[in-house]
Amino acid sequence: MSDFGTGERIIIVGGGGFGRELVSHVGDTHRAGMAPPLGGYLDDAGDVMAAFGHYGHVAFLGRLDDYQPRPGDLFTLAVGAPRTKKAIAERLKIRGARFATIVHPSAITSPTCRMGEGVIVGTHAGPGVDTVLGDFVTLNSYSGVGHDASIGDYTTISGHVDVTGGTRIGEGVFIGSNASILPRVKIGDWANVGAGSIVYRTIRAGSTVYAPPAKLLKKGQLALAPDPAVRKPDGAGSRFP
Ligand SMILES: CC(C)(COP(=O)(O)OP(=O)(O)OC[C@H]1O[C@@H](n2cnc3c(N)ncnc32)[C@H](O)[C@@H]1OP(=O)(O)O)[C@@H](O)C(=O)NCCC(=O)NCCS
Secondary structure, eight states, X not given: OOOOOTTOEEEEEOOSHHHHHHHHHHHHHHHTTSSOOEEEEXXXXXXXXXXXXXXXXXXXXXXXXXXXXXXXXXXXXXXXXXXXXXXXXXXXXXXXXXXXXXXXXXXXXXXXXXXXTTOEEOTTOEEXXXXXXXXXXXXXXXXXXXXXXXXXXXXXXXXXXXXXXXXXXXXXXXXXXXXXXXXXXXXXTTOEEOTTOEEOSOBXXXXXXXXXXXXXXXOOSSOOOOOTTSOOOTTOTTXXX
């Protein structure tokens, strides 16, 4: 991605831990010629980076609702929670905002991966062949997405996650660190997958699962049809009824 225009700049939305990580992420990507320079950050809580003492080079641009997007601004959302990400994206879209897709230069990205707007691909992440990352997907550091997998809009995949081939991850899903999603599994919209889970069969929309192998912690309200292509391990029965 080197087709950014003159006068474009990246604005980070959120000055928390993820926002501070994005400062170096955007810097690395810019130095590699793959993104415009950093223009500053927004945060409703004020200049929260100032407390750290070493972010003086990052301009605090104000609160989200007080900021009027300029023509060259490209926003990136430093937000992990999918619902918050969606709410903020909608607040900005109604003001005509445009969003950057920022792929760290250390990521190994297949040329046949298709990405939407507002995507963040972290350090050493690996979106594989013929994968689809929807709008505002966050694929954090060291996480892989196997061939033909698709990831729905607003989904956040934490660090060191293995999304294997042919999986279908819905919209607004949160996948915790070090989880493994086995081949061809479907995960319904707005589901949560706990850190370290091994997900071996379909998860209903809105459900929360955790642990290896993943057990149901909270049942979602929306049903997702079981995928007959997904083999149940012996005795797995109805862990995700
Ligand atoms: C699964 C998860 C979403 C559940 O959160 P929660 O609804 O607040 O659940 P709680 O913390 O109350 O835990 C409920 C029970 O599940 C257990 N549990 C929670 N997460 C677990 C996990 N990932 N693996 C194994 N057990 C887990 C807790 O020990 C607790 O057990 P208990 O009832 O016997 O005490 C959360 O624990 C998690 O794993 N989030 C992912 C965090 C992450 O990876 N973030 C990315 C970095 S920013």
